[in-house]
Amino acid sequence: MNQSNDLFERAQKIIPGGVNSPVRAFRSVGGTPFFTKRAEGAALYTADDRALVDFVCTWGPSIHGHNDPTIKQAISEALDSGTSFGTPNPYEVDMAERIVAMVPSVEKVRMVNSGTEATMSAIRLARGYTKRNKIIKFAGCYHGHVDSLLVQAGSGALTLGNPDSAGIPPSFAAETIVLPYNDLEALDQAFNEYGEELAAVIVEPYPANVGLIFPKDGYLEGMRNLCTQHGTVLIFDEVMTGFRVAAGGVQEKTGITPDLTALGKIIGGGLPVGAFGGKAEIMDFIAPLGPVYQAGTLSGNPLAMAAGIAALDKLTNENPYPQLQSFGEQIRDVLLGAAKEKGLPLQVPQTGSMFCMYFSDTPVTNYDEAVASETAHFKSIFHQALEKGVYLPPSPFETCFICSAHEGKAINLACDVLSEAIKSL
Ligand code: KE4
Numbered sequence: 001m002n003q004s005n006d007l008f009e010r011a012q013k014i015i016p017g018g019v020n021s022p023v024r025a026f027r028s029v030g031g032t033p034f035f036t037k038r039a040e041g042a043a044l045y046t047a048d049d050r051a052l053v054d055f056v057c058t059w060g061p062s063i064h065g066h067n068d069p070t071i072k073q074a075i076s077e078a079l080d081s082g083t084s085f086g087t088p089n090p091y092e093v094d095m096a097e098r099i100v101a102m103v104p105s106v107e108k109v110r111m112v113n114s115g116t117e118a119t120m121s122a123i124r125l126a127r128g129y130t131k132r133n134k135i136i137k138f139a140g141c142y143h144g145h146v147d148s149l150l151v152q153a154g155s156g157a158l159t160l161g162n163p164d165s166a167g168i169p170p171s172f173a174a175e176t177i178v179l180p181y182n183d184l185e186a187l188d189q190a191f192n193e194y195g196e197e198l199a200a201v202i203v204e205p206y207p208a209n210v211g212l213i214f215p216k217d218g219y220l221e222g223m224r225n226l227c228t229q230h231g232t233v234l235i236f237d238e239v240m241t242g243f244r245v246a247a248g249g250v251q252e253k254t255g256i257t258p259d260l261t262a263l264g265k266i267i268g269g270g271l272p273v274g275a276f277g278g279k280a281e282i283m284d285f286i287a288p289l290g291p292v293y294q295a296g297t298l299s300g301n302p303l304a305m306a307a308g309i310a311a312l313d314k315l316t317n318e319n320p321y322p323q324l325q326s327f328g329e330q331i332r333d334v335l336l337g338a339a340k341e342k343g344l345p346l347q348v349p350q351t352g353s354m355f356c357m358y359f360s361d362t363p364v365t366n367y368d369e370a371v372a373s374e375t376a377h378f379k380s381i382f383h384q385a386l387e388k389g390v391y392l393p394p395s396p397f398e399t400c401f402i403c404s405a406h407e408g409k410a411i412n413l414a415c416d417v418l419s420e421a422i423k424s425l
Contacts, residue, residue: 003047004034023156028375028395029382039066041405044391052391053410057401059393060240060265063324063353064314065405071269071310078306084298091305098312099267099277102247105236105257109277110286111300115239115264116144118274119202121286121294122260123148125276126200126233128292129285134194136201138181140210140367140397143202143237143262152178152367154209159395181207182215182365184222195230200260202235205250208399209240210370211356212349220256227259233282239264239274240399245352247315266315269307272298320404324353327402327411331355334415338422344377346422353402357381370397377425384421390414 011018019025019033026033035047042065044052057063064071078091092111099109112118123135123146135148142155150157150165151173157165164173177194179186181203191198205220207213227234236258242249243266251257260278267273277283287293298304314320332350335357339346347358358364359374378396385392390413392400406414 005032007035007047008032023159023395026394028159029379041065042403042410052389053414054391055400056393057403060401061268061270063266063403065403070314071307074306074310075303078303083303084301089302091302092300094309095305103261104248104251105261106277107280108283109275112274112296113272113298114274116146118262118264118276119143119237120146122235122262122276123200125285125292129282130199132197132199133175134197135199136177136179136190138203139178141204141207142209147172148176151176154397158397180366182219184219191226191230198232200233200235201227202237204237206241210367210397211358212354212399213364220254224256233260234258235260237262243315266311267308268304269311271304271307273304273308324402327406328352328355331415334419338419342423354399356399380425381421385417388417390417
């Protein structure tokens with residue numbers, strides 16, 4: 001681990017924490033992060049010449065596996081024509097048509113450069129459209145580092161133990177109401193109290209930045225109905241679940257249609273892309289058509305669009321979802337079997353290519369139950385697995401991702417390593 005250590009030492013001198021995104025720093029699991037030199041299929045190849053089976057998948061984008069030849073080819077072809085034009089380009093139209101075709105709620109869409117930009121823009125749009133200020137989010141949900149949404153957030157914020165970031169004026173946070181996820185009564189009460197002041201409810205329909213949590217029966221339907229009754233914009237943050245749990249995300253799986261959707265990760269094919277879209281009536285409030293300003297130098301960048309289009313077309317042409325579901329079930333059953341043998345209470349929520357581990361007697365249904373679960377076990381499993389060549393997300397408050405390239409050897413190795421790690425607790 002010399003190369004990575006040297007790189008990390010250099011990095012810490014000039015990059016805060018030595019990383020360009022906090023969760024990569026291994027702060028919640030301890031130890032020094034490895035540096036990756038190359039990635040291929042289901043593997044990361046580190047600066048220390050180690051090969052690791054990767055269950056982070058660059059936090060979601062590489063559903064087809066790293067360095068996918070089709071996506072690489074698409075980028076290379078686009079590269080021949082240049083990297084950025086600053087004018088409309090054909091790729092943007094091709095991308096927008098695919099998103100509209102694949103995501104049930106999306107009639108119009110605007111491309112941005114990250115999931116954060118997508119959720120930030122969607123919130124601003126909802127406020128501009130409704131002329132209201134207050135928003136509701138849910139404890140443990142993470143929507144990127146947007147000022148008004150870094151309140152009881154998940155992912156890296158929760159990992160570092162400060163779900164509320166410094167630097168956010170109380171006046172900003174005052175417009176954000178945080179509720180427990182999966183509590184329809186609390187949501188109903190909030191609507192009774194603030195109804196006509198509520199511009200938006202923003203939710204990860206399957207919260208996946210606090211581990212992985214599923215909605216109770218009727219919860220999302222109830223949320224949809226309350227937003228409709230009060231003229232509040234329902235925003236599904238599907239940056240992670242979009243194109244991951246199904247081509248059309250959670251809204252396709254559940255048949256519940258939000259008013260706006262935030263997207264990211266997979267639609268960039270590994271390059272920086274985000275998007276927000278939804279009802280044309282709402283989207284038409286966005287500049288230059290409407291009064292809500294939103295812009296971006298590299299939005300719709302031709303290289304990123306070409307990569308994303310290739311990634312989406314691969315999903316449509318190859319339909320990897322049944323295979324990903326079977327990989328997910330295989331890992332889930334192995335983990336549960338190992339914990340049963342060890343006599344440890346383990347929950348493994350899993351949907352398609354997403355799963356996590358909660359050491360808890362009962363299923364985890366919200367933030368409080370997630371943080372109350374036994375996280376020390378995860379730390380031990382993380383390091384045991386890493387030593388044996390399997391890389392899990394460096395936090396118990398993240399979700400593990402499976403990609404199409406995990407077939408055969410990679411999945412079987414992971415099952416053996418993770419099973420051993422649980423039995424050794
Ligand atoms: P980005 O700005 O990182 O592209 O997207 C923010 C975002 C928005 N919404 C959801 C549901 C998300 O999961 C994310 C980002 N996810 C984290 C991983 N849990 C990104 C990893 C990181 O912060 O380095």
